[in-house]
Amino acid sequence: MQATAAFFATPSISRRPLPYHCVRAQRNSVAADLSTLPDASSSTSSSRAIPSVKWAQKTVVIPPQRRGCHIVTSKIVKAIEQDLSGFECGLAHLFLHHTSASLTINENCDSDVRHDTETFLNQVVPEGWSAPWKHTLEGPDDMPAHIKSSMFGCALTIPITNGRLNMGTWQGIWLCEHRDHGTPRQIVITLNGI
Template identity: 80%
Template sequence: MQAASALFGSTTYPAIIRLKPRKGPSPAIVVAAAAGTTSTSTTESMAAKWAQKTVVIPPQRRGCHLITPKILREIEQDLSGFKCGLAHLFLQHTSASLTINENYDSDVQDDTETFLNRIVPEGRSAPWKHTLEGPDDMPAHIKSSMFGCALTVPITDGRLNMGTWQGIWLCEHRDHATPRKIVITLNGM
């Protein structure tokens, strides 16, 4: 139980991997030889590791918000320790969503919000049964399912390996938002 609770910090954890014995040199030594090195530190640097952190995004107005800079500030120390891997972002909410899209022109964020509001009806004339939490709640659940609550981004040389014009968006689908929690898990070498 203590080990499980430790996962919720931002500490990096080495993974234990057991391989079947085989003939010939270990894969780490083969990689080291191909790279022209023979040190045992290569074996250690090739070990898989994990890091995890929960990032809290303050309440945002309804719409799509570029959050890449905030995410990077929060994980940069852990991220820098990975040569190759994956970053998994998981939003712990059902009325907001995550997506990767345009990071330069904010008109794209506004146009995406316009599209979502046109495609998912809201208000008294909307056909939704679930209205206990307000007229924007059920449309928010549908919009959240459309974009999803999770992203996976490759890590290369200590950075998120996204395209030049790509950014991470938090899409807030409620009129009166609460802080949003994103669990970020880094895995790699």
């Protein structure tokens, strides 16, 4: 796995009230900590420190995968964990640079779910030389891969809470490879928050 990174931080803006509310997670529930927010009507609000908004970006390359749905959560987290740990509250945006694979969030435990999802996709989107597709420049799996990619999409947004991706217990990030012979897949991960 290969990764490149960039990190940006915006300076604190202490003269304007916050246009958003910062939330802190407490035992899987989120509660607004309003005592730390500046009061727009107070003349002393400009003296309080406002958290700096941070940005980080990394490109992760997933090695070629066989056709099907693959859990890549641990690979993603490992690639971004150092930057991720610096965020208390924010968003992680994942963007896949390909039109014949896709990203989705689904079951992370039972491999039958991944198998059944691939079976469903193959039944819904016919494949082979007898299929009605005109676009077959790269073989009979070419156009079906593009359709499947559009069905699931190429981007995900996941909340960040206390330096971790805030996903459900049974949720995992899937890379769905829709080609018979997949290539390395690039995912750009952008983190922003405080």
